[in-house]
Amino acid sequence: xxxxxxxxxxxxxxxxxxxxxxxxxxxxxxxxxxxxxxxxxxxxxxxxxxxxxxxxxxxxxxxxxxxxxxxxxxxxxxxxxxxxxxxxxxxxxxxxxxxxxxxxxxxxxxxxxxxxxxxxxxxxxxxxxxxxxxxxxxxxxxxxxxxxxxxxxxxxxxxxxxxxxxxxxxxxxxxxxxxxxxxxxxxxxxxxxxxxxxxxxxxxxxxx
Amino acid sequence: xxxxxxxxxxxxxxxxxxxxxxxxxxxxxxxxxxxxxxxxxxxxxxxxxxxxxxxxxxxxxxxxxxxxxxxxxxxxxxxxxxxxxxxxxxxxxxxxxxxxxxxxxxxxxxxxxxxxxxxxxxxxxxxxxxxxxxxxxxxxxxxxxxxxxxxxxxxxxxxxxxxxxxxxxxxxxxxxxxxxxxxxxxxxxxxxxxxxxxxxxxxxxxxxxxxxxxxxxx
Numbered sequence: 001x002x003x004x005x006x007x008x009x010x011x012x013x014x015x016x017x018x019x020x021x022x023x024x025x026x027x028x029x030x031x032x033x034x035x036x037x038x039x040x041x042x043x044x045x046x047x048x049x050x051x052x053x054x055x056x057x058x059x060x061x062x063x064x065x066x067x068x069x070x071x072x073x074x075x076x077x078x079x080x081x082x083x084x085x086x087x088x089x090x091x092x093x094x095x096x097x098x099x100x101x102x103x104x105x106x107x108x109x110x111x112x113x114x115x116x117x118x119x120x121x122x123x124x125x126x127x128x129x130x131x132x133x134x135x136x137x138x139x140x141x142x143x144x145x146x147x148x149x150x151x152x153x154x155x156x157x158x159x160x161x162x163x164x165x166x167x168x169x170x171x172x173x174x175x176x177x178x179x180x181x182x183x184x185x186x187x188x189x190x191x192x193x194x195x196x197x198x199x200x201x202x203x204x205x206x207x208x
Numbered sequence: 209x210x211x212x213x214x215x216x217x218x219x220x221x222x223x224x225x226x227x228x229x230x231x232x233x234x235x236x237x238x239x240x241x242x243x244x245x246x247x248x249x250x251x252x253x254x255x256x257x258x259x260x261x262x263x264x265x266x267x268x269x270x271x272x273x274x275x276x277x278x279x280x281x282x283x284x285x286x287x288x289x290x291x292x293x294x295x296x297x298x299x300x301x302x303x304x305x306x307x308x309x310x311x312x313x314x315x316x317x318x319x320x321x322x323x324x325x326x327x328x329x330x331x332x333x334x335x336x337x338x339x340x341x342x343x344x345x346x347x348x349x350x351x352x353x354x355x356x357x358x359x360x361x362x363x364x365x366x367x368x369x370x371x372x373x374x375x376x377x378x379x380x381x382x383x384x385x386x387x388x389x390x391x392x393x394x395x396x397x398x399x400x401x402x403x404x405x406x407x408x409x410x411x412x413x414x415x416x417x418x419x420x421x422x423x424x425x426x
Contacts, residue, residue, distance in 0.1 A: 117281045119304050119332040119342040126248040127311055148252050161248045169254075169348065169369045180348075181254045 051170040055178065061129055062164020064136035068100045071108035078114045083144055087112045090155025093177075093188040100159055109139055110162060116146045123148040123182050126161035137162065153177070153187040160189070235321035236274040238283065240309040241400055242317045249306060249313050251345060255328070256373035260349045261424045264328040266295030266341055269353055270303065272323040278308040283318055284337065290324065290353075293421045304332055304342040315367070316347040317400050324353040326363050326417075345370075351412075354390045354397075361414035362390060366401075371410025378420070381411040 050056055070091070072084055091100035102108065115125075128141035142158045144150040160178050161167075167180035174181075177189045261267055273286030287303040307313045328349045329341035343350060349370050351363040362380075365371030371379065381387055387408050394401045 115281065118334060119282060119330075119340075120306050121251045121253070121342075121345055122249040122306060123252050124250045126250075128245060130245070154250060157250055158248075167248060167250070169367070171254075171372060180249075181251050183253050 051168055051173060054168065054173050054176050056166035056168060058135075058161075058164050058166050060135045061131055061137065062135060063098070063162055064134075066098045068098055068110070068159070068162055069103045069108040070100065070110035070112055070142075071103045071106045073111050073113035074106060076113040078116070078146060079112070083114055083150065084112075086144070086150055086152045086155045087142070089152035090157075091159055093152065093156040094159055094163070097189065098163055100162075109137065111139075111141045113141065113143055114146050115143045118147045120145070120147075123150060124154050124158050126158045149182070151182070151187075153184070154182055156188060157184070236276075237320050238275040238309050238318045240318070241312070241320060242403070243307075243310055243312045245311055246314045247307060247311050249346065251348060253345075255345050255349050255370070257370055257420070258373075258424060260328040260344060260370065261294065261421055263330075264294060264344055265331045266298075266301075266329040267293040267326070267421065268295070268329070269293075269324065269326050270301070272303070272319045272321055273300075274321065275318075276302065278310070279304075279335075281308065282306055282342070283308050284340075285319055293418075294425075295329070298339055300339070301329075302332075302335075302337040302340040303327070303329075304335070304340060306343075306346045313346065315404065317404070320398060320400070323398060326351040326353060351417075352394065353414075354394050356386060356389055356393070362386075363412045363414060363417050364390060364394070364408055365410035366404075366406035366408065368407060368410050371412075374410070374412065374417075374420070378412050378416045379410055380413060381409045383411075387411060 068091075070087070072079055072087070088102060091102070094100055111128075123145050125143045125145070126140065127143060128139070129137055130139045131137055140162055142155070142162070144155070157177055157179075165178045168176050168178050169180050173179050174183070175185045177184065177186055255263065268289050269291040270287040271290055273288055276284035276286060278284075282304045285303045285305065287301050289299055289301065292298075303319075305319055307316060307318060309318065312318055328344050330344050332340035332342050347367050347369070350367070351365050351370065353361060354364055355361050390411065391401070391408050
């Protein structure tokens with residue numbers, strides 16, 4: 001009789017142990033970042049970055065680890081070779097920081113496609129992003145506006161969003177890849193370096 | 209007696225019609241103003257205040273009217289021209305805003321009825337609307353219009369992007385009392401302001417920006 005009672009209780013415990021998700025971070029990592037980097041003057045008080053320090057992290061939406069995959073949309077008749085080259089070259093600008101791989105079999109987490117909107121100043125868009133409970137991207141879309149001059153640099157910028165970096169708009173940040181305009185003065189992310197916060201699953205962490 | 213009954217019936221019908229008519233003039237609002245999934249947009253170029261004026265087909269203080277619906281990538285609104293600084297003189301336009309009710313731009317909620325702002329516009333092409341205009345830099349070239357308790361009008365750059373290009377001597381955001389008052393008024397006018405992390409660090413007297421724009425004409 002006792003054995004019968006114990007089995008369901010034990011099963012419930014087992015269920016919790018094996019089914020409960022491992023919460024890497026369900027709350028802000030600012031405290032963690034503060035503990036880690038408070039002695040580094042580069043970070044000042046901006047533990048998730050900001051215009052003042054020239055980088056900014058989106059804690060709610062970023063990649064998990066240093067491996068990113070994408071595929072080209074098979075349903076987009078306008079996705080010509082030139083656009084694909086921009087994407088491949090844009091991805092390669094992050095080499096040595098993260099590995100962005102083109103999955104030819106269509107199994108990439110991200111989709112690259114084009115769109116056409118003449119009545120907008122938008123050149124590219126990072127959109128359709130879904131995440132798990134920890135803000136880690138599970139799927140996303142990068143779209144290039146055919147009405148504008150898209151380049152491998154604008155694509156590298158969009159991949160920065162996949163990594164988890166926010167746009168910067170202050171004029172002092174024109175020399176950053178994440179500057180929100182095509183008039184940025186750099187074509188790759190030379191000023192950024194990986195800070196390796198993957199142990200917190202925050203995604204790569206960058207600073208000047 | 210019959211006369212009174214008929215009169216009462218007529219009055220009741222009239223009241224019903226007035227009620228229906230009021231229902232008809234109720235503003236059409238966008239069903240969603242901040243979508244769950246958002247867009248990070250990268251823009252072709254940045255604008256200074258002078259460049260935004262220079263490169264626009266129309267510069268105007270507008271008031272948002274009805275939401276007309278979503279396009280594929282943009283949202284359409286009716287907008288009334290309150291004051292016009294540049295462009296073809298017109299009373300009403302259709303305003304195009306980047307983003308739709310299913311995907312809005314990050315930090316850029318869809319407008320709603322009675323929002324007032326100073327916008328720099330380009331004439332839209334290939335749309336179903338004749339007098340359609342789009343905002344050249346989306347939220348990077350947009351100033352909110354707000355008034356204080358004395359009825360003085362101000363332009364506010366809630367994003368601090370265009371404001372960065374206007375002479376600091378014109379910025380009166382260091383007046384903390386005024387800043388708080390305008391922020392409170394903005395929330396009263398549109399409660400979504402309270403949900404956003406806007407910093408009212410760029411505030412200008414209407415007269416000072418009017419003079420600035422007057423200077424651009426010369």
